[in-house]
Amino acid sequence: MKRRIGTARLGLPLLLLLGGCDNWQSALEARGASAISLKHLIILIVAVCSVIWMLVMIAMIHALWRRRTAWRAPLDLVPPRERRLGWIVSICTGLTAVIILGFTVASFFTTRDISVAGQDDLTIRIGGLQWWWSVEYLDPDPSAGFVSANEIHIPTGRNVRLLLQGDDVIHSFWVPSLAGKQDLIPGRTNEITIRAERPGAYRGQCAEFCGLQHAHMGFLVTADTPEDFARWARAQRAPAANSADDEEIAAGRDVFMRKPCAGCHSIRGTQATGTSGPDLTHLASRAFIAAGLLPTSRGALAAWVADPQTLKPGNNMPLVPLTPDELRAMSAYLASLK
Known part of the structure; x- marks a missing residue:
């Protein structure tokens, strides 16, 4: 954070906005591989739907204009014209099916990449509770693991595998600049993979209504360089500071x-x-x-x-x-x- 604001009730969203966070909470400010794939999917769907909307508007305006110029003429649906209209309807129906199928395939491959995990990924267990987040860094060596809360540090340029568990009600883990949403459901473990390509602070939020303080269940993902992350992790593994002299x-x-x-x-x-x-x-x-x-x-x-x-x-x-x-x-x- 570049600047701190002393007013206690401002909260994380406004503090990040005023304090100079590297980016705001937006799926269009993509800074991770998964988020970039989701952004491209959003742009594809919006672009195709925009073109369809414009074509429909042009067709409707054309039909209304023709009807206005010949409003007194009876509607003459001779067999050749009926066949032509039938072909137009059939083609439009077929194109609609093809477009929906294309959206389905693109969505499938995009969401599948969100949870791709590798053997060398950093693994973190995230627990959602009312209303805070537990963060446990896992390691094959138990002495190298440690626990934190509400703040997640990750190294840049490396996949981070998140094991998501809900401890009380359903929550949803969402860091829009790094990845899509994934639910935390009591009794099961879901997974999502995030990756930051450059250092920065990325705001996350519970995206599933979970009770009275749902809106105040935020967290911060800080992407550090590998060297800075290693120093931070060593400090986190140490016991609490002992200031016995004070x-x-x-x-x-x-x-x-x-x-x-x-x-x-x-x-x-x-x-x-x-x-x-x-x-x-x-x-x-x-x-x-x-x-x-x-x-x-x-x-x-x-x-x-x-x-x-x-x-x-x-x-x-x-x-x-x-x-x-x-x-x-x-x-x-x-x-x-x-």
């Missing part, structure tokens, strides 16, 4: 462990091992919190912890009673998790 941060860590927070969230390297909420190990390294609702800052973290239901009504995070000193200390601790 008294306020140490006090905030104690508050976090004493309160119910540690039962819902995980912070690697600590006793917090909860799984019902997002992993917070490197929370402060993310651009946004609450699935794109708030920019990551100490003030936004304090506001979220103090009253999550006011900011995002209906979410599953309970209100944890904190004194002002405890809230200040906890916000300092959360802001240190980089």
